[in-house]
Amino acid sequence: MEHLPKLADLENSSADPWSSLKAFTSARIALGRTGTSVPLKESLAFKLAHAHARDAVYSVLQLEKIAKELQLLNLPFILVQSQANNRQDYLQRPDLGRKLNFSSREQLATLSADECDIAIIIADGLSATAINEHAIPLLHFLLPKLQQAGFTLAPVTIVERARVAVSDETGQLLKAKLSLILIGERPGLSSPNSLGAYFTYAPKPGLTDESRNCISNIRPHGLPYDLAADKIFYLIQEASRKQLTGVALKDEMDLLQG
Structure with a gap:
């Protein structure tokens, strides 16, 4: 009989x-x-994800909410803008988002004459949604580590319509040894709210991407806040010790823990 x-x-x-x-x-x-x-x-579902990604690109910073949360962290801050006057200019002219406008440069130049270790920058990038949701929760984990290690901080700079490279000029104006920018990353169809952290030692205008390091996809469904803070802190310590960032700075954190 045939087996069924x-x-x-x-x-x-x-x-x-x-x-x-x-x-x-x-x-x-x-x-x-x-x-x-x-x-x-x-x-x-694809159409909905695409709509969320488009919305993220045109989202705006919730400045009042961010300001209140920074005050709760006892962090002074200043609000500045890039040379992109509106969102359309920002999307069509990436170069304008890499530079501060004249009044913003004047504000930062006269803010303080004291040198500091780290300038923290919060920027909308291509997803202000990511900043609105994840920047402050990440700082809750990262700030205690930086403060306990004795790093001195410049006032937090919030930059509207900014690209990553705006941190070079901002860090230099604030006389910071290292700039750390938290910025909304380019939205994807599965991650319209992904936060990136880029840091650069000895920031100054004209640097290229090989001069900085990046920790990306910071969000609860990606790299959790606590792990992201640990990795950022480790690399900042290494950058300060070696006085460099970029391709010459390797992430050996997992090797040390192994």
């Missing part, structure tokens, strides 16, 4: 082997299909 497959065998054979991987990533995998197209549910 059990129901469980049929169910296992028809299961999508990719579906189990969905537990490990938010990437768009194992979507299934309806005929030659994706299921309606997945098609609508």
